[in-house]
Amino acid sequence: MRVGDFAKLMFEIAVGDRVIVERMWVLVTARNESGYVGILDNDPTEIAENDELWSGTELPFAAANVIAIMERNEGSLAMAELPPRRSWLSR
Template identity: 40%
Template structure:
């Protein structure tokens, strides 16, 4: 078989703040006739695509085990056809047609933006955070640095990205304890790996 079903639980564990999975409340109410979305992954990638998300209509349920029929034709998996029976488990369901009571937290992780240096993303590490006044409704006001950037790096705007806050939380979610603190504030990681507030940060120089 040239494809397999992705475990969304595994993907969520790897990226808990950027890979959405339906809440258990939603999984529990799924019944025959409902539509669910699964991720079909190619064993051999086709045209650069790693997989396809497709809807399946549930025809049978036994606890966490399901059967259903594929509701659309895949683009790149010739072994799959619309109407084909698919066996799957709850761990394979990446979306449903139900309103998820936990969806609001995902909106925050996806829609709230931060400024982050490319060095943070390359190292998968950050050690300094500064919060200025937000520029718009999506902007959190936070800027995030690895702590290894030099002045030349910091002076080049191309070295920074405006991304979802969930990306940073995937690296270290301990910052949730102060993420909603109002500006102006700055935090730095100490030698024990814990963030502390910089009480004497030079805001006058920063704002100038």
């Protein structure tokens, strides 16, 4: 994958005593030694808005977590240059 591509990831989210599975798109913004860094491009449907897992949040992921890829275009390349709403490094 390259910067500007979208990767669809599966997320398992604990909600009370159950686990919700969400499939969401992440915009690839960088590649690093352990995989990739991206910005979440979807909002989860089963949990309330939050700062941990909501659109605009930066997160690391590995190639093994990717279930689909959508190739980059001019618009997604421009989006990949924008800062995240919440940086993963600030945690």
